[in-house]
Structure formats: structure tokens, C-alpha cells
Amino acid sequence: MLYVEILGNLPQMAEGEVKALLELNNKEFRIIERDYLFLALKANEEAFSYLKRLGMAHEYGILLFSAESLEELYLKAKALKWGDFINTTFKVDRETMLNCSYNVKDLEKELGAIIAQQGFKVNLSNPGTLIRAYCGEKLWVGVRKETFSAKEFEKRKADKRPFFKPIALPPRLARAMVNLARAKKEVLDPFMGTGGILIEAGLIGLKVYGVDLRSDMVEGAKKNLEYYGIKEYKLQKGDATKLRELFPDKTFEAIVTDPPYGTSATLGGKKREDLYEKALESMYEVLDGYLSIAFPAEFNVEKTAERIGFTILEKYYQRVHSSLDRYFYVMKN
Structure with missing residues (x-):
């Protein structure tokens, strides 16, 4: 599973751009859910070669899981083998979208503590891996792979x-x-x-x-x-x-x-x-x-x-x- 965060000025067109690039890569790849400006994709890392072409997007990455409560998020985070995604240091970065349905003011701290318990060190200024947590109608956690500089x-x-x-x-x-x-x-x-x-x-x-x-x-x-x-x-x-x-x-x-x-x-x-x-x-x-x-x-x-x-x-x-x-x-x- 992958994710893309799209721009908000023409969101339908931005979603269409993602859809087109997924089709180019593999006819089986597709968008399975949209949560405000967050797109969850049925695709694997083969799609990166096309997603790097995006124009109307902020970033893309690997989607680790979604949750419908903070409790579910923390349980899934504790069960995850973070070593499969973090090589050195990490940072948790939260994106609170306009449709956020949860109280997430402590999310970075709580999720960071769970990851640190598996032996990984936090580096807020220059992390080796950036963990992204999005709050919308659902909660989404992923690993950023590429960001598009304005x-x-x-x-x-x-x-x-x-x-x-x-x-x-x-x-x-x-x-x-x-x-x-x-x-x-x-x-x-x-x-x-x-x-x-x-x-x-x-x-x-x-x-x-x-x-x-x-x-x-x-x-x-x-x-x-x-x-x-x-x-x-x-x-x-x-x-x-x-x-x-x-x-x-x-x-x-x-x-x-x-x-x-x-x-x-x-x-x-x-x-x-x-x-x-x-x-x-x-x-x-x-x-x-x-x-x-x-x-x-x-x-x-x-x-x-x-x-x-x-x-x-x-x-x-x-x-x-x-x-x-x-x-x-x-x-x-």
C-alpha cells in the first residue's frame, strides 16, 4: 500500500493525475480511498518510478496502516516491526487536515515513544526516516519517500x-x-x-x-x-x-x-x-x-x-x- 498527499487548489484534477500515473504503471494499481487530500493507493513500490512525475502533489510514501481511533492506532503501532522501515533515526510528523475527527495534540509524542521502545532514536532536525501521521476522517500512518518542493x-x-x-x-x-x-x-x-x-x-x-x-x-x-x-x-x-x-x-x-x-x-x-x-x-x-x-x-x-x-x-x-x-x-x- 502507498499514499499520496495532493494539493488542495484543484483536488479532483490532482486525484486524476495520480490515477493516470497508476494506470501507466500497472492496470491493477488504483486509488482505493480518499480522505480530504490524502489518497490511499493499492500499489507497491514499483509505482514510485511514475509517482515521482507528479505535479499537483505534496508528497508520497509507503502506507503502513489506518485506524479509526487513537487506541487502534497505538495498538497497530506496537505490533509493527519498525525495523522494516527505519534504518537509523526517525521523526514523527503530524498532518492535521481540515476534516480531522480526533484529538491528536499528543499523537507525535505517543507514537514516537512506541517506536523508540523498539530501539530507534529520535532526531528532530535531520531524521533518517520521516514517519507521517495524517488525521482526517480516519487516522493514517506512513513513511514519506518523496516530497515535491514548491x-x-x-x-x-x-x-x-x-x-x-x-x-x-x-x-x-x-x-x-x-x-x-x-x-x-x-x-x-x-x-x-x-x-x-x-x-x-x-x-x-x-x-x-x-x-x-x-x-x-x-x-x-x-x-x-x-x-x-x-x-x-x-x-x-x-x-x-x-x-x-x-x-x-x-x-x-x-x-x-x-x-x-x-x-x-x-x-x-x-x-x-x-x-x-x-x-x-x-x-x-x-x-x-x-x-x-x-x-x-x-x-x-x-x-x-x-x-x-x-x-x-x-x-x-x-x-x-x-x-x-x-x-x-x-x-x-
Whole structure:
């Protein structure tokens, strides 16, 4: 058993990202329970190779047990062979979630004392093993294996790149979109802009392909990819509504993109709805797998996508600001 603690800003999408990565690793792996922002997984440590790609998560680790009372937690802790999980020193760290149903003010002290009775020493400043205790509708105890630093994602925000425009997806969101597309080898972004989606895809080891109408965007995205050490890329100037002309002999396992929402000047002179429809038709022609895409809420994407031949698998809502509501879709052709 494993666990993941997800972010709270778009929890349904964050859960969907975990689900997608589990499916990539093993069709038998799945989420078996969600307790606020805590996900309990039916999976083993083989899943770590994919979970390390997560964008919308705080951490993941090994789930040791759950309990429905403090007494049950302490009994299970006393019965556990902690030597299977602790090599040197340890620390107990508590996460009290908003739906916590228990009085856990002494949990760290009590659980730490139980573990120490088996001969392990506490180190509060630099523990060899971090024991995590979560309080929600249930009590959960696990061992942290990986945490995702917000600072690392912040380093890749639009204004931190050599070439940037103010409108760009946050890196965590871009990473989640890539993962929702269940990509194993490669990703195409036919509206790449400054390359934010491609940066996140490249950093998790995927080969990236990008298309943009503007030459300055192509050159700028190249600078950004090189800046973050990404070498496996192919970028070209072109029209997202004519992808088969750009890739006459290729199909892609995953397309991930955030089409422009703006005026005709930023839409290549096309009306927005016409651009979206033609781009979806074009993507369908070169895709053999999953499409992860964002659209403003007022665009009736379901009707258009289904007419083209896509099956809509997932849909996540986000209110960006007073003038923009959007949905993130996962589709398959």
C-alpha cells in the first residue's frame, strides 16, 4: 500500500493525475480511498518510478496502516516491526487536515515513544526516516519517500525563463496536464507558446514536439528548453490546424496543449470557436492515444469533440479569475 498527499487548489484534477500515473504503471494499481487530500493507493513500490512525475502533489510514501481511533492506532503501532522501515533515526510528523475527527495534540509524542521502545532514536532536525501521521476522517500512518518542493516549480514560472510572456500555465498545472495524457515516450504541443508544457514534459524524460504560428515563439521556446537542459525536442513554425502537413508520417501517443483564449490577433486571424474546431480535427488526425487540453468554459467542446470522434474521459473545472472560467479535458481517439 502507498499514499499520496495532493494539493488542495484543484483536488479532483490532482486525484486524476495520480490515477493516470497508476494506470501507466500497472492496470491493477488504483486509488482505493480518499480522505480530504490524502489518497490511499493499492500499489507497491514499483509505482514510485511514475509517482515521482507528479505535479499537483505534496508528497508520497509507503502506507503502513489506518485506524479509526487513537487506541487502534497505538495498538497497530506496537505490533509493527519498525525495523522494516527505519534504518537509523526517525521523526514523527503530524498532518492535521481540515476534516480531522480526533484529538491528536499528543499523537507525535505517543507514537514516537512506541517506536523508540523498539530501539530507534529520535532526531528532530535531520531524521533518517520521516514517519507521517495524517488525521482526517480516519487516522493514517506512513513513511514519506518523496516530497515535491514548491520552490523547484517556482523556478520554472514564466517570468523565471529566458524567454517569457505573462500569460502561461503554472508549472505544476502544466506537469499535471502532461501526466493526464498518460505519456510514456513523447508529447506534442501544437500551441506551444513559450514552451511551458514542453519544459515539464522534457524534465520527466519525454521527447517533446512543439508547433507555433510565430517564429519568435519557436526561437523563444528553444531557448527555454535549452535553459532547463532539455535536448530531446523538435520545434517548428506551423499551423495547429494543419498538423498532418507538418508531420506527414507520424502519429503521437499524447498531445498536451493550452490553446489561446484571446483576440483574433493572437488566434492567427481566426474566430476562436473555428480555430478550436479545426485544431481538434487536426489533432485527431495525428493522435493515437490521449489528448489533454484546456478550453474556456463557454466553448461547447463536448459536442465538437464527439462529432470529430473523440471520447471525453475526464473533465476538470477551474475558475481562473472574474473573466475566465475553463475546463481541462482528457480525451481519447
